[in-house]
Amino acid sequence: MTSEKISHRQFSILITATIINTVFLTLPRRIAIAAEWDSPFALLLGYFGAWLVGVFVIWLGLKHPGETFVSYSKKLLGPYLGWLFGLVTLLAVTYINILDIRFAGATYIVAGYTETPIIIFSGATVLLAVWMLKEGIEALARVAEILIVPLILSIVLVSLAVSPKVELNNLLPVLSFGIEPIIRGAAMAFATGLEHVFFVGLLTARIQELDTGAYKYHALGIFWGMMMILVLLVVTIGVFSVDDVKRFWLPPFQLAKIVEIAVFLTGIEILLLAIWTVASLLDVVIFLYVSVSILSQLLNIKYRDIILAWGYLLVSLAMAPRDNHQVEQEFVMTTMYGILPAALVFPIILFPIKVIKDRLKKKTAT
Amino acid sequence: MHRFMAACLLIIMLVISAGLSGCWDLEEIEDLALVANVAFDLGEFKKYRMTVQIVLPENLGAGAGAEGGVGPPIFVTFAEGQTAFEAIQKLQEHLPKRAFFGNTTAVMVGEDLAREGLLPILNLLEKDNEFRRNKDLFLSLGQGGEILEAQPEILANPGKLPIGFARVLPRISTTVPQTIGDFISQSTSATIEPVMPVVKRIEAEPEVGDNPEVRVAKTAVFKRDKLIGTLDEKESRGLLWVLGKIQKGVISFTAANSSEVVSIEVTRAHSAVNAKINDTGELVINIFVRMEGNLADQTGMVNLSDFEVRRSIEASLAETIKDEIRSALNKAQKELKSDVFGFGGAFFRAYPRLWRDTLEKRWDELYPFISVNIDVKAYVRRSNLTLEATEPGGGS
Numbered sequence: 001m002t003s004e005k006i007s008h009r010q011f012s013i014l015i016t017a018t019i020i021n022t023v024f025l026t027l028p029r030r031i032a033i034a035a036e037w038d039s040p041f042a043l044l045l046g047y048f049g050a051w052l053v054g055v056f057v058i059w060l061g062l063k064h065p066g067e068t069f070v071s072y073s074k075k076l077l078g079p080y081l082g083w084l085f086g087l088v089t090l091l092a093v094t095y096i097n098i099l100d101i102r103f104a105g106a107t108y109i110v111a112g113y114t115e116t117p118i119i120i121f122s123g124a125t126v127l128l129a130v131w132m133l134k135e136g137i138e139a140l141a142r143v144a145e146i147l148i149v150p151l152i153l154s155i156v157l158v159s160l161a162v163s164p165k166v167e168l169n170n171l172l173p174v175l176s177f178g179i180e181p182i183i184r185g186a187a188m189a190f191a192t193g194l195e196h197v198f199f200v201g202l203l204t205a206r207i208q209e210l211d212t213g214a215y216k217y218h219a220l221g222i223f224w225g226m227m228m229i230l231v232l233l234v235v236t237i238g239v240f241s242v243d244d245v246k247r248f249w250l251p252p253f254q255l256a257k258i259v260e261i262a263v264f265l266t267g268i269e270i271l272l273l274a275i276w277t278v279a280s281l282l283d284v285v286i287f288l289y290v291s292v293s294i295l296s297q298l299l300n301i302k303y304r305d306i307i308l309a310w311g312y313l314l315v316s317l318a319m320a321p322r323d324n325h326q327v328e329q330e331f332v333m334t335t336m337y338g339i340l341p342a343a344l345v346f347p348i349i350l351f352p353i354k355v356i357k358d359r360l361k362k363k364t365a366t
Numbered sequence: 367m368h369r370f371m372a373a374c375l376l377i378i379m380l381v382i383s384a385g386l387s388g389c390w391d392l393e394e395i396e397d398l399a400l401v402a403n404v405a406f407d408l409g410e411f412k413k414y415r416m417t418v419q420i421v422l423p424e425n426l427g428a429g430a431g432a433e434g435g436v437g438p439p440i441f442v443t444f445a446e447g448q449t450a451f452e453a454i455q456k457l458q459e460h461l462p463k464r465a466f467f468g469n470t471t472a473v474m475v476g477e478d479l480a481r482e483g484l485l486p487i488l489n490l491l492e493k494d495n496e497f498r499r500n501k502d503l504f505l506s507l508g509q510g511g512e513i514l515e516a517q518p519e520i521l522a523n524p525g526k527l528p529i530g531f532a533r534v535l536p537r538i539s540t541t542v543p544q545t546i547g548d549f550i551s552q553s554t555s556a557t558i559e560p561v562m563p564v565v566k567r568i569e570a571e572p573e574v575g576d577n578p579e580v581r582v583a584k585t586a587v588f589k590r591d592k593l594i595g596t597l598d599e600k601e602s603r604g605l606l607w608v609l610g611k612i613q614k615g616v617i618s619f620t621a622a623n624s625s626e627v628v629s630i631e632v633t634r635a636h637s638a639v640n641a642k643i644n645d646t647g648e649l650v651i652n653i654f655v656r657m658e659g660n661l662a663d664q665t666g667m668v669n670l671s672d673f674e675v676r677r678s679i680e681a682s683l684a685e686t687i688k689d690e691i692r693s694a695l696n697k698a699q700k701e702l703k704s705d706v707f708g709f710g711g712a713f714f715r716a717y718p719r720l721w722r723d724t725l726e727k728r729w730d731e732l733y734p735f736i737s738v739n740i741d742v743k744a745y746v747r748r749s750n751l752t753l754e755a756t757e758p759g760g761g762s
Contacts, residue, residue, distance in 0.1 A: 112495040116390035128377065135369065142370050143377070169711060176718035244551050258500040258547070266498070267468060281377070 005208040010141035012217035014203065014286070015054075017144045017151075018196040019047075019225025021283035022103055024155060025250045025276065027192055028233045030332060032245040035185025037174050039242075040234055042182045046189020047226040050196065051219060056347040057197045058214050061204025063354055069201030069346070070297040076353045083298060085345060090294040092338030093198055094314070097287040099331050101126055101318035104280035106327060110249065111273050123315050125277075129285035130311040133292070134304055137206055140285060147278045154275040155228045158252065159235045161259045166238030191335045194343035196222070198290050201346070249324065288314070399463035402440065402525025405510030406487045407476035409446035409453075414479070414487060416453035417444040417511030418465060421525045440524050442514050450490040467496040472528030473503050473546060474510035474565070480586065480593035485553060488591075491546050499547025502532040505586040505593065507566040516567060516579040528565075531582050535563060539606050539615030539632065540599045541585045553591040556726050557711035559704040560588045561605065564596060587697075587704050595702045597694060604694025607655050607687055608707045610637035616662065619686040622678040626666030630659040630683055630746060641712035643720075648737060651709050655687060655742045661749040670749055684744040691740050703734050 006014070028039070035042035057069065064072040069089075074082030105122035113121075132140055175182075200218065207214055236251040239258070245251045256269035289303075292310050296303035321327045399420045409415040425439045443460065447453035457465055473491065475484055491497040506513045517524045535543050544562035552560035564584040570577055585602040587595045597605060606612045612635040621628045635657040642650045661670070661679070669675055698706050710729055714721040725732065 110495065113391045120390075132373065135373065139370060139373060143373060146374055147377070169708075169715065172715045173718045177722075240547070241551050241555070243555060244547075254499065257498050260500070278377075 004137045004206055006137060006141040006203065006206050007208055008213055008217045010145060011203055011207050011214065012221040013144050013148050014141055015196055015200065015218055015221025016225040016228075017148055017282045018199050018286050019193065019222060020151065020155075020228050020279060021195075021286065022100065022107075022276075022279050023192055023195075024229045024232050024279070025107070025252050026103075026328070026331065027189070027229055028236045028245055028251045029248060030188050030192075031185045031233065032237060032242050032251075034188050035181045036242050037172065037176070037237075038182045039185055039237060040230060041175070042185025043189045043226070043230055043233055045182060045186040046191075047193045047222060047229075049186070049190040050193025051222045053194060053343055053347055054197050054200050054218055054222065055215060056351045057200045058204060058218055060346065060350055060354060061201065062210065062212070062214070063358075065210055066205055068205045068293065068297060069198070069350075070294055071205075073345075073350060076350050076357070085342075086294055086298045089198055089342045090291060090298065092334060092342045093195075093287060093294065094291045095330070095334045095338060096195065097284070097291050098314050098317045099321075099327055099334065100280070100283050100287055101314055102321055102327050103331075104277075104284055105318075106324050107250070107253075107273065107276070107280065110324070111253065111269065119315065119319060122318050125281055125284050126288070126311045126315045128281060129288050130307050132285050133289055133307050136304075137203075137289065140289060143285075144282060147282060150275050151278050151282070152224075152228060154272050155232060155252075158256050158259060158272060159231050161261060162235060162239050162255055165258070166235060168238070170238050170241040171234065187336070187340075188332075191340040193222075193226075194339050195287075195335070197343045197346060198294075199286060202290060202293050249328065393464065397463055398466040399461055401465050401467050401470050402523075403472045403474065403514055403528055404467070404470055405444075405474035405476065405506065405514050406450065406479055406484075407510050408478045408482065412446040412453075413448050414450055414453055415444050415446045415511065416450055416457065417442060417514055418457060419514040419525055420461075420465070421523065426523055438517065439522065440514075440517070442511070444511055450487040451494075467494070470497060470501060471525070472501055472532065474506045474513045474528070475503070476506055476510035477508060477593065479510070480505055480588075483591045484588075485550070485591040488546060488550055492550055497546070499550070500545050502528055503544045503546050503549050503562050504528060504531075504565045504582075505562050507564060512567050513565055513580055518579045519576070520578070527580060531563070531565065535582065536611075537614040539603055539612050541582055541602045542606055542609070542611065549591075553588060555711075556729065557705075557714050558708035559590070559706050561597070561706050562586050562588075587702050587706055589702075589704050594704060595697075597697055600690055601694040601697045604690035604692070605698065605706060607635070607637060607657075607691050608639060608653055608694065610635070612657070617659070617683060617686055619682050621664075621666075621668055621675075622682050624666060624668060626664060626668050628661060628665075628668070628679055628682075629663040630679075631662035632657060632659045633747070634658040639707065639709065639712045641709065641716040643717065649713070649725075649732060649735075651707075651712060651736055651738045653691065653738060653740045655691070655740070656744075657683075657687065657742070658745045658747050659683070661746050664755050666755065668755065670753060670755070676746065680744050680746055683746065684742040687742045687744060688740050691742075695738055699734055699736070699738075703730070705729070705733050709733065709736060 031039045031042055060072060070086040073085045077085060101122045104125040105118035108121045109118055132143060204210060204214065232252050236245050236255055239255060240251065248254050253269060256272045259268050260266050288311060292303045292307050296306060321330065401418045402421045403419045405417040407415045420441045422439055422441055425437050445453050445456035447456050454465060492499055516527060518527060521527060532543055535541060541563040542561045549560045549562060552558050563582055564586050565580055565582050567579065568577065568581050585597040585605065586593055587597060612632055615632045616629050617632065618627055618629045637653065637655045640652045642652060644650055698704055713725055
């Protein structure tokens with residue numbers, strides 16, 4: 001077991017980074033398609049659910065101090081089923097990781113770097129991520145502490161800069177088409193928000209002085225990440241209308257394109273793109289950490305020994321999708337049919353088993 | 367700590383270097399043709415003609431004795447293609463610099479093209495990474511490309527003509543400014559129809575002095591993305607009142623019980639459009655406008671210290687505004703049958719399910735017959751630096 005440790009605060013920041021990752025660029029469109037004018041409510045409901053699942057994961061982590069979910073799921077489900085659960089999560093997270101790597105490069109191409117091969121951006125991001133992870137989770141936590149600041153600032157400043165263009169009429173009507181659109185949108189937000197639970201399942205083993213304070217820092221991490229996405233969602237719909245947001249691939253990028261400060265200051269989207277590169281990097285490095293950690297624990301090897309090869313493999317696979325439509329569709333498919341069911345194993349299977357096992361243990365002890 | 371700092375430094379350097387170098391996409395500004403404005407028209411040989419107005423920075427501000435070139439500060443050229451994007455590529459066949467649209471400020475569309483539909487060419491402006499959705503859109507009476515050839519003497523850089531108009535229009539409120547993005551949104555929406563300001567080349571005009579080359583007049587009205595008619599200045603302002611887009615402007619009218627003309631300068635305005643279905647099932651729109659203004663000018667000696675006189679001016683002002691709104695309604699609702707007021711949106715927000723189930727499908731037939739109630743509250747807050755008008759021989 002590694003001796004690497006992170007503080008509660010770092011844990012919280014890493015959660016925020018995982019929630020924001022590059023989701024803030026793509027989720028407004030996905031939710032707008034599902035929930036239309038009720039998107040903000042769907043987002044809040046979805047992330048509330050994701051937070052709740054995270055609470056179960058922290059509870060399991062507190063019951064198995066120093067162990068990751070890969071390790072304790074073998075105890076709870078038995079070695080074979082536990083290993084199988086680890087494998088399923090590995091597949092889902094790795095697929096998301098591959099799509100994230102592709103996305104990290106695709107964003108640049110869409111923003112106008114059409115001559116530069118996508119592998120340059122994707123490859124550079126992964127190389128940096130590999131190098132960071134070679135330094136360990138502590139280095140990753142410290143880097144996240146620094147990079148989260150410009151990321152959040154960029155979201156807040158873009159939103160403030162375009163706020164005069166927000167039209168209330170674009171945000172109305174709300175709650176007018178029953179519960180169905182909210183549920184559809186919430187399912188999308190829930191599945192996306194659940195991406196963080198695997199990271200939590202690994203991080204609880206790394207928190208210095210793990211105690212119930214982890215609940216608070218987890219909630220804070222989710223709250224700030226969700227607020228950033230909520231702000232962008234409301235502003236993009238308020239500025240563009242639901243129909244436009246449905247059409248855009250990256251609504252916040254379109255938002256950045258129309259920022260005008262004091263008439264003459266325009267074209268800041270390229271500057272923001274540089275800052276949002278940070279988001280891609282954090283996204284890639286976090287999911288790379290999750291995937292390589294699960295893999296190493298399944299194979300009982302050190303992740304540092306395989307990280308470079310793993311990164312190289314993922315970059316190669318990231319070049320496989322044919323176009324950005326395919327990437328977008330596969331993001332949705334993997335989130336809904338990969339991440340969501342795998343994450344629900346924590347509250348639906350692992351949590352009850354642990355409760356029953358503990359009760360049986362108590363009974364036999366008495 | 368040392369390693370950590372080194373890692374951070376490297377990340378920052380990588381991010382900055384990616385932004386500065388442009389990797390494979392590196393371009394020097396000298397190699398770019400900076401397109402100030404573009405115009406789209408129907409082509410003669412292919413479907414679309416794209417005219418570009420390129421700024422020549424070396425010729426800007428080149429007066430007698432000044433350094434730099436002596437030629438015109440702009441270069442206008444065009445190319446045709448089956449799509450707008452193909453036209454851009456064709457431009458490059460006689461343009462030795464890459465046309466760069468990142469600084470483009472406005473798009474002109476020709477009248478003939480507007481009658482056929484604009485979405486096929488505007489699609490590019492939203493899709494392409496260089497164009498911006500918030501740039502201004504104008505309809506040109508005649509060919510759009512002709513506007514780009516105008517070189518009004520007032521501007522050292524004729525490329526700033528459209529953006530100049532875009533800044534002035536909200537101050538005079540005689541037409542409705544439009545952006546590319548809003549036009550696309552409105553023409554794809556079922557709840558409102560788009561409009562845009564009209565510009566035209568003028569040779570000479572009796573109302574003005576030296577030939578200003580271009581003037582803004584009227585508002586173009588669309589059905590979806592197709593031009594179907596225009597609103598004159600009075601109708602345009604009526605539309606602006608309903609849309610709540612009046613910022614400034616002057617309203618002149620004859621004061622009650624006198625032949626005196628009074629000019630009110632609008633300082634503040636606000637409007638609300640509410641949709642209702644009354645007890646008999648009739649669709650009703652209630653428009654409420656509240657405005658404030660200053661008495662900027664008067665041609666006679668109306669006694670402003672008289673409370674009744676001041677209130678009667680406000681009543682006349684309110685009636686004038688109502689009249690402007692009515693004329694806009696007559697033209698757009700009854701004659702052109704285009705929902706430029708966004709009444710559909712008002713019904714959608716008030717009755718979302720009914721809109722989706724019934725109204726949206728029948729909107730084209732229902733819209734011309736919707737009853738509209740207009741309520742205007744007008745206030746004249748001050749008469750600027752004088753309280754009384756000058757009166758001939760009135761002094762002691």
